[in-house]
Amino acid sequence: MEERKVFLDNRPWEEAREEFLEALKNIGFLHPTPGEKIPTQEALGRVTAEAVYAPLSSPHYIGAAMDGIAVRVEDTWGASEGFPRRLVLGKEAWVVDTGDPLPEGSNAVIMLEEVTFIDENIVEIYAPAIPWQHVRLPGEDILAGEMLAPTNHLLTAFDLAAFLSAGVTEVKVRRRPQVAILPTGSELVPPTSNPLPGQIIESNSVMLASLVRQWGGEPHLFPITPDDYDLLKERLKLALSQADVVLINAGSSAGREDYTARLVAELGRIFTHGVATKPGKPVILGLVEGKPVLGVPGYPVSAALCAELFLRPLVYIKQGLKPPEPPEAQAILGRKIASSLGREEFIRVRLAQVGEKLIATPLGRGAGNIASLARADGILRIPRLSEGYPAGAEVKVVLLKALEEIQATLVITGSDDPLLAVLGDALRKLYPGKGLAVAKVGSLAGLNVLQRGEAHGAGIHLLDPASGTYNVPYVEEYLRGEQVVLVNLAYRQNGLMVAPGNPKNIKSLKDLVRKDVTFVNRQPGSGTRVLLDYHLKLQGLEVKDIHGYEREETTHLGVAARVALGLADVGLGIYAAARAYQLEFVPVAVERFDLCFFREQWENPLVQDLVKVMASEEFRKAAQRLPGYDLKDCGQIVWKNF
Numbered sequence: 091m092e093e094r095k096v097f098l099d100n101r102p103w104e105e106a107r108e109e110f111l112e113a114l115k116n117i118g119f120l121h122p123t124p125g126e127k128i129p130t131q132e133a134l135g136r137v138t139a140e141a142v143y144a145p146l147s148s149p150h151y152i153g154a155a156m157d158g159i160a161v162r163v164e165d166t167w168g169a170s171e172g173f174p175r176r177l178v179l180g181k182e183a184w185v186v187d188t189g190d191p192l193p194e195g196s197n198a199v200i201m202l203e204e205v206t207f208i209d210e211n212i213v214e215i216y217a218p219a220i221p222w223q224h225v226r227l228p229g230e231d232i233l234a235g236e237m238l239a240p241t242n243h244l245l246t247a248f249d250l251a252a253f254l255s256a257g258v259t260e261v262k263v264r265r266r267p268q269v270a271i272l273p274t275g276s277e278l279v280p281p282t283s284n285p286l287p288g289q290i291i292e293s294n295s296v297m298l299a300s301l302v303r304q305w306g307g308e309p310h311l312f313p314i315t316p317d318d319y320d321l322l323k324e325r326l327k328l329a330l331s332q333a334d335v336v337l338i339n340a341g342s343s344a345g346r347e348d349y350t351a352r353l354v355a356e357l358g359r360i361f362t363h364g365v366a367t368k369p370g371k372p373v374i375l376g377l378v379e380g381k382p383v384l385g386v387p388g389y390p391v392s393a394a395l396c397a398e399l400f401l402r403p404l405v406y407i408k409q410g411l412k413p414p415e416p417p418e419a420q421a422i423l424g425r426k427i428a429s430s431l432g433r434e435e436f437i438r439v440r441l442a443q444v445g446e447k448l449i450a451t452p453l454g455r456g457a458g459n460i461a462s463l464a465r466a467d468g469i470l471r472i473p474r475l476s477e478g479y480p481a482g483a484e485v486k487v488v489l490l491k492a493l494e495e496i497q498a499t500l501v502i503t504g505s506d507d508p509l510l511a512v513l514g515d516a517l518r519k520l521y522p523g524k525g526l527a528v529a530k531v532g533s534l535a536g537l538n539v540l541q542r543g544e545a546h547g548a549g550i551h552l553l554d555p556a557s558g559t560y561n562v563p564y565v566e567e568y569l570r571g572e573q574v575v576l577v578n579l580a581y582r583q584n585g586l587m588v589a590p591g592n593p594k595n596i597k598s599l600k601d602l603v604r605k606d607v608t609f610v611n612r613q614p615g616s617g618t619r620v621l622l623d624y625h626l627k628l629q630g631l632e633v634k635d636i637h638g639y640e641r642e643e644t645t646h647l648g649v650a651a652r653v654a655l656g657l658a659d660v661g662l663g664i665y666a667a668a669r670a671y672q673l674e675f676v677p678v679a680v681e682r683f684d685l686c687f688f689r690e691q692w693e694n695p696l697v698q699d700l701v702k703v704m705a706s707e708e709f710r711k712a713a714q715r716l717p718g719y720d721l722k723d724c725g726q727i728v729w730k731n732f
C-alpha cells in the first residue's frame with residue numbers, strides 16, 4: 091500500500107488564496123478571457139472586451155418630440171390669446187406625431203393641446219413658438235463616435251438599449267470563463283427519487299454549476315467519476331483541454347479513496363491542501379498545465395463555501411471584473427455561540443427584524459446540511475482566534491437575502507410543527523413577498539426567546555399537569571408582567587410510533603407496561619414527556635414498570651429512528667415523525683398547540699396578516715394534507731391578558 095498524506099495544512103484561507111492568485115498572476119493566467127462577438131440582444135450580464143463606440147447619433151434625424159403641428163418659428167411671431175394666428179395646413183403647418191421627422195423647412199412643434207383646428211385647412215395658434223421647441227435634434231442623446239461603454243464593463247439592460255439605439259448590433263464581450271465540474275465518488279448516483287441505501291444523490295454539481303453561471307462563467311458538467319485513479323486522471327486531462335478552471339468535487343480529504351491531491355501532485359503542483367476554515371478545511375489549490383485545479387470537499391456546504399472563497403474570484407477576474415463585495419448588515423446574536431480556536435467558522439444564520447433589532451440566530455452547523463444553507467439569511471464569520479460570541483453580541487453578517495425580504499418574514503420560535511410550514515406557504519400565497527420562518531428551540535425555551543425580544547412569536551404546547559390545561563399557566567408564570575395573547579394553531583394528535591404492521595400489537599399507553607415491550611422516551615421538560623407523564627398518571631400506570639422509560643431522545647425524529655432501527659418497540663411523538671420513518675401511528679392524546687405573541691408584536695401588521703391566513707379557506711384546505719390536526723379553533727384568541 092502506498093503512503094498516504096494524512097495531515098493537512100491549516101493555513102488562513104486569505105493567505106492561501108493570496109499565494110495562489112499571485113502564482114496564477116505570475117504565469118499570466120489572470121488576464122481576462124479573449125473577446126467574442128455576440129448580438130447585442132444577448133449581451134445582458136456579459137462584460138465588454140473593448141470599448142463600445144456609437145456608429146450612429148441618436149436620434150439620427152430631426153424629429154417631433156410631441157404630437158402636434160410642425161411650424162416655422164417666423165410664421166408664429168405675434169400670436170397671442172387676443173390675436174391668434176391662423177396657419178394654412180400643408181403650407182405653414184404640418185400635422186406630426188411624436189417621433190415623425192420634421193417636414194422640410196419647419197423648426198418647431200406646437201403641442202396639439204395648444205392648437206385649434208378651424209377646418210381641414212386652417213389651424214389657429216395662441217402663442218409664438220421658439221426655435222426647436224418640442225423637437226429632438228440629432229445627437230441629443232448619443233453623438234456618433236461617442237464612447238458608450240469602456241472595456242471591462244458589466245452590461246446592463248440600459249446599456250443594451252443605448253447600444254441598439256446607436257446602431258451597435260454586435261458587441262465584443264469576454265468569453266465566459268469555462269469551468270469544468272467533475273463530481274467524483276463511487277457512492278454517487280445521478281439525481282433520482284429512488285436511491286438505494288448507500289447511494290448518495292449527486293447534488294453538488296447543480297449547485298456549483300449554478301453558482302458559476304451566477305458569477306458569469308460557463309460550467310461544463312462532467313459525468314460522475316467513480317473512485318478510480320486512472321479514470322479520474324483521464325477525465326481531468328480532458329477537462330483541462332476544454333476549460334479555464336477545473337473543479338474536482340470530493341475526494342479532497344485524506345481517506346483511502348481521496349485521490350484528488352495525489353492526482354494534482356502527479357500532474358502538476360499543489361499550493362495548498364487544507365485551510366483553517368470550518369467547513370471547507372480539506373480544499374486543494376493546485377495548478378496543472380498552467381490552469382487552476384481546485385479540489386473541493388464533498389459535503390455540500392463545504393463545497394459551496396470553497397467555491398465562494400476560491401473559485402468565485404477566478405471567475406470574476408477572468409471576466410475583467412473585481413469580485414463584488416457581498417452586502418452586510420449589523421445584527422445582534424440571539425444566542426451564545428462557541429467556536430473552536432484555530433479555524434475560521436462560517437455559521438449560517440437566520441435573521442429576524444424584531445422591532446428595532448435585527449436578530450441573528452445560528453442554524454445547523456453540519457457541513458452536510460444543505461437545506462440549512464438554503465434557508466439561511468446570512469453568514470456569520472467567527473475569526474480563527476476567537477472562541478465565539480456571547481448572546482447579545484453585535485456581529486456583522488454577510489447577507490444571502492435582501493434585507494426587505496428578511497424584514498417581511500415573521501420568525502416563530504418555540505416548538506416546530508409541520509403545520510407551521512403549511513401556514514407559511516399559505517401566507518406567501520395570499521400575501522406575496524411575506525413569509526414565515528421557524529426557529530425551533532422547544533416550547534419553554536421559546537418563551538425565553540420571546541422575552542428577550544428575539545422573535546415575533548412562539549409556538550407552544552405546554553401541558554400543566556396540575557390543572558390539565560395548556561399553555562396559560564406557563565405564560566402566567568414565565569412571562570409574568572408581560573402583555574400576552576395566545577392564538578390557537580391546532581389541536582394535534584400525539585401517538586405511539588410502532589414498527590410497520592404493529593408486530594407487538596400496541597394499542598394504548600397500557601401496553602407500555604407489558605414485559606415484552608421496550609419504550610424510548612423524550613427528555614424531561616419536553617412537551618411530549620410532560621404529556622406522557624400526565625396520561626400515565628391519569629391511567630394509574632407506574633413509570634417503573636415501563637421498560638426503557640429512562641432511555642431518552644431529544645427529538646421526535648430521534649425517537650422514530652430508534653423504533654425504525656428496532657432498538658425500541660414504541661415511542662411517543664407526532665405523526666409526521668412516524669411517517670418520515672414509515673412507522674405505524676396509534677393516536678393516544680390530543681394536545682393544544684398555540685402561538686404566543688407579546689402585545690407589541692400582536693399589533694404588528696405582519697402578525698395580523700398571519701392570523702387572517704389562519705382563518706382562510708386556502709390554509710384549511712392545504713392543512714388537510716397533514717393528518718392528525720383539528721383546526722376548529724385555528725386563528726382564535728384562546729387567552730389574553732390585556
Ligand SMILES: Nc1nc2c(c(=O)[nH]1)N[C@H]1C(S)=C(S)[C@@H](COP(=O)(O)OP(=O)(O)OC[C@H]3O[C@@H](n4cnc5c(N)ncnc54)[C@H](O)[C@@H]3O)O[C@H]1N2
Pocket residue numbers: 098273274275277278290291292293294295339340341342343344345348369370371372386387388389390392457
Ligand atoms: N480522518 C479524517 N476524515 C475527514 C477529514 C479529516 O481531516 N480527517 N476531513 C473531514 C472534512 S472536514 C470533510 S469536509 C470531508 C471532505 O471529504 P472529501 O472531500 O474527501 O469528500 P468525501 O468524503 O468524498 O464526501 C463527503 C460527503 O459528501 C458527499 N458527496 C460527495 N460528492 C457529492 C456530490 N457531488 N453531491 C452530493 N454529495 C456529495 C459524499 O457522499 C460524502 O457523504 O472529509 C471529512 N473526513
Ligand code: MOO
Pocket residue numbers: 367368369370371372387389392457
Ligand atoms: O471542513 Mo469540513 O469542510 O468540516 O466540512
